[in-house]
Amino acid sequence: MSTAPPTERSPAPTAWKETGTVVLPGVLEKTRFEVIQAETLARLDLATPYIREEATAHRDGSFASPVHCGFLPAGPELERLAYDKHLLTALREATGLSRLVPRGGAVVVYRKGDFQGLHTDTVKATVTVGIALTKDLPAMGWAPGLCDAHPDRLAEVVAEHGLFPEGEDFTELSHPYADGSVRAFAGYNVPHWRQRHPGGTDLLATLSYMDL
Template identity: 85%
Template sequence: MTTAAPIERSPARAAWEETGTVVVPGVLERARFEAIQAETLSRLDLTTPYVREEATAHRDGSFASPVHCGFLPAGPELERLAYDKQLLAALRVATGLSRLVPRGGAVVVYHEGDFQGLHTDTVKATATVGLALTNGLPAMGWAPGLRDAHPDRLAEVIAEHGLFPEGDGFTELAHPYADGSVRAFAGYNVPHWRRRHPGQLDFLATLSYMDL
């Protein structure tokens, strides 16, 4: 009986699996970025509160914890970016995930005091793209050492370290602003969070991609 040869991973796939994140340059023209900014400002009246008081594990394996911010559904400009074929091709190459498919987008609105506790994204977000639409958006918390951790373990982390962990094994991940690049990260696999927001109003566009 012969043993099947191991499947070789591309360098991009290996890097993605090791770090859980990649910055993809040269995929967002300035005019398109500014159009998404303007669209966001013009639709702020459609923002709805996104509030959760408890930590919960979901059936898809994702983990949620307390959150307080605003949620703005994607407008036409952001939706076109979410389904842009060139962006999708660049993400597939950069992550090594050749079967990524887009699942849509949204804008998270942060006012003073808003936050998102340690959580993971839905299973439909094998790769999440974060696009800062305001200059000075604080970095998000990032725990690559907890990649693929069971929700019970994440509940223990919150009990031990709180909603916004600090110390060894916990770091930060910043999003590029208006330089033509986007950051993709393993939203479903790696826990992340956002501390209580400072005084300024900030917007983060998010796009989700699922690996079939």
């Protein structure tokens, strides 16, 4: 099963450079989305806890703070999507990163009380693609003003504002649901987070791409 090319012209790379995020329309067929959604629901019992209690700076320059959620390895169709040539081409065009290579996928499982504190993704995730597999997945916190901030600075932000910063310097990013589009964001460069989940079960499929 192949992902169709974008139905609209991809946003200019300048938009990516200015905001660190872009929504790509028309890159995920409805049938493919439904297969990914179904395979994820069928494998939920394979999810394992993902828990961290402390804030840490990693050698690759990324920053992590406390987290509590579930982690599910990608099913076959999600893994195929990660390596889909049409999606990769759209990402390269929208970001201007012509040497992006896929690193695979996974699903994050959020249940009541789950959260991810302010963090940046591993260096292997220059670009992260998020796909909401449930309709009411809450938006994630987003701090473009802290793009490329040193981990020590991010530790100061957590100490001052907590795991889920609020205020005019911080904003939110939502994820499209079942409309053929996906959101890409600069997971390694821009700090982001998710507040404590209000209840129920929400699923976020993620794909990672590294700029060589």
